[in-house]
Amino acid sequence: MDKILLIDDSIVVGDSLKAILETDYDVTLCHDADSGLDHAMSGKYSLILMDIIMPDVDGFTLLKKLQDMILTRYIPVIIVTSLSDVQHEEEGLTLGAVDYITKPVVPAILKARINAQLRSFDRQMHYKKLAMVDELTGIANRRRYEEEWRMKWREALRLGIPFSVCIFDIDKFKIYNDSFGHPAGDKVLTSVAKTASSFLHRATDFVGRYGGEEFVAILVGNDAQSSYEFFKIIRQAIENLHIPHNSPVFQWITVSVGGVTVIPKSGDVYETYLKIADSMLYTAKKSGRNMVVWSDGGMEQWRERS
Known part of the structure; x- marks a missing residue:
């Protein structure tokens, strides 16, 4: 009705x-x-x-x-x-x-x-x-993401609750594509997207394809440590798919995750925290990949392992 x-x-x-x-x-x-x-x-x-x-x-x-x-x-x-x-x-x-x-x-x-x-x-x-749907993976596309972050950022600002954004991408994806071909790479992208979206299913959650092998996710209401723990579960679930990787470093397809949690205040700019999430992703890659690195927007940081 x-x-x-x-x-x-x-x-x-x-x-x-x-x-x-x-x-x-x-x-x-x-x-x-x-x-x-x-x-x-x-x-x-x-x-x-x-x-x-x-x-x-x-x-x-x-x-x-x-x-x-x-x-x-x-x-x-x-x-x-x-x-x-x-x-x-x-x-x-x-x-x-x-x-x-x-x-x-x-x-x-x-x-x-x-x-x-x-x-x-x-x-x-x-x-x-x-x-608003990415044709390959079936999850939200970049246009939908642009609408969602604005809406969820404003809601977190209005309610004074935590807002988390993270970027994750597939480790050494170019090597995989070069080894197995783009059709196989497309299947990997779809599998990763479906696995992540199966965890991000609340009305306050969002996951979308950011571009290429990169994905972006948003949580509203979770504090920094719980967001970090949550994405550790997602990272492990993707590794547990056991999709063979033709990399000298990784046996299976894995992802690196960088994120940040903040309680928005008047005057804060979303793009500032997106850059922090990207920086955390860079740290995850430089530290060995297949890990989650998370920030509270200040001095505290969580790193899965080194």
Whole structure:
């Protein structure tokens, strides 16, 4: 059942609209813009219905906020309001609303318009998802990563919780490709991606292909030591695949991992910590590869072995 967020300051009108819709949809009702925005940020809604006239924050201001945030900008918004003049309708549609319906509503027409937008939204999300997936490995691609780190960084900053980013890549992958050929190398990339993603499955986790044989992962909420321990498990699981390597150093395919954990503060820049993660990866490689090196963003560092 599609989830719809209904934002209307009138208790009577809100309850009436919810009664019309809740037989066909999972409806959440909010009576002010702030609580509506908080619910929308969960990212679980397929459509938002909202009034324009609301106390404190009007619907047009809320619509601008929804359009400005990655989490909510793709959710279709239908304005349902008593303002029937052309100027308000034009403003709402210009700001990004997909439809403008005046009260009192006709239930059958309201549902028909909602269903049309839900079908459009489903198609849009389907093609968007395809555009965000790495075709070879089936995990997220670089474009999806760019969206995810921004969203998760902001969330960690807002909540004051740990944010971890790591980069890992396949050890001596060029030697493997030269020995076994690129088709075999592609299978290795896919196996590594599937193994890592099988551990990174929480809503707050992310793993994507960064480029070539490099991958990037993000955790939200884990402290530095637990993140380090977590990626030790992933590193070992990849080694345990026992994919033969034609390297004088390694019997099996392995990965090196570099990461950092920080609690973001106002003024912090994500790219600073991505560079630290890359530096930790460089240290892992220089120290013998097939290991995890992790930083807390300060003086403390964890190294699996040397």
